[in-house]
Amino acid sequence: MKQLAVLCFFLVLNLYTQKLRAQSEPQSPDQKSNWNVGMEGMLGASAGKNFYSFNVGGPSLHLRLTKDLKIGVGALPSFYVRDGKTGAKLGVAPRLDYKSWVLIVPFFHFDKTEVWVASAGLGYKFHKKA
Structure with missing residues (x-):
């Protein structure tokens, strides 16, 4: 485990020094940087009876109805x-996406009690800035 941590440290250090070297070299006006930092994905929160969850958008399938409106179903990795x-827990949720807002209705299964817990909530989608 310690060897893996040392390997990860040196890998990150190597990537960081390459980035610094690339920044110090003059770039032509039409040359773009290889690094692009931004946030992409969905953060959400939902609530049900004696149940609250904070969700991160996972993989999903969508049907685009208009430019701004989509419906679909997706997986929601969540803290509850x-x-x-x-x-x-991993939830499954039908979703309605309008521009950057997402209406979610996640369902979570609890094995010990064999119960499905439903909740409803709202999420916000972050888009990568190019």
């Missing part, structure tokens, strides 16, 4: 609070 206890 249920009856005062916390955990992490």
